[in-house]
Amino acid sequence: MKWDSALYDSKHDFVAEYGKDLLEFVPQNDSQTILDLGCGTGTLTAQLASKCRRLIGLDSSQDMIEKARNKYGHIDFRVGDALDLPFEREIDLVFSNAVFHWIHDHDKLLQSIYKALKPGGILVCEFGAEGNIATIEKAFQIACNNLGYEYKSKFNFPSVKIFKEKLERNGFIIDRIYDYDRPTLLKDGEMGLANWMKQFFASELAGMPKQDSDAVLETVMKLTRERLWNGEGWMADYRRLRAIAHV
Secondary structure, three states: OOOOOHHHHHHHHHHHHHHHHHHHHHOOOOOEEEEEEEOOOOOHHHHHHHOEEEEEEOOOOOHHHHHHHEEEHOOOOEEEEEOOOOOOOEEEEEEEEEEHOOOHHHHHHHHHHHHHHHEEEEEEEEOOOOOOOOOHHHHHHHHHHOOOOOOOOOOOOOOHHHHHHHHHHHOEEEEEEEEEEEEEOOOOOHHHHHHHHHHHOHHHHHHOOOOHHHHHHHHHHHHHHHHHHHOOOEEEEOOEEEEEEOO
16 A cells, blocks of 8 residues: 555544553653554654664555654654564664554564564554444445445454454463554545545546546545434544563
8 A cells, every 4th residue: 555644644643642641651761662563654753762772663664754754754664564674682672653453464473573672572553443434344345346346444443352362372472462443534624524535535546537536536425424423523433452471
């Protein structure tokens, strides 16, 4: 998926805003090295800087990394693959917000993180849980099917049970793990849900003529209005899974 860093920062900054709560689980340690895995445009990475000696922000998107470098030139930002991290027993803490649900193979991801962490190293992560955006995604599938397009979800939203098993299978000791509902107000009033879909369903919409993609957006808004429109804005049906573990 190609990320639009300008759209992400201007319309979807709630991703970083909600991620601030996750920072509470990062201990203050002036000697530690932190890796922000899937750092995006660096908003949360910058807030980690006061908690460590060395800080690395890594993301697969060149566009996101370039914007992060422009915003926070003092931080070491790199383009890289979460499934093949270039570290071996170098990292004290891996922090990751709203990233793991984009990665299909969580076993390979956790093996990559485990290899990067020092003995006793910590993983602090949050991402989409089972049932995340279920209302939106179901409506999007129906809208696509109505026009003859097949929609196959690219997301990986596991249950607590499944992700707990994967953590333990890959050598992690769990400190806490839970999921929770987090209804999320989207920016820009009436256009909030359409803007959200233009970012997070960008690859699907890009494969359609404009009249079809516009029709899909309209259909999704009609199908979800009763449940997600609160009279002033769209409340996306987010569910999150939060895990803190160590090796």
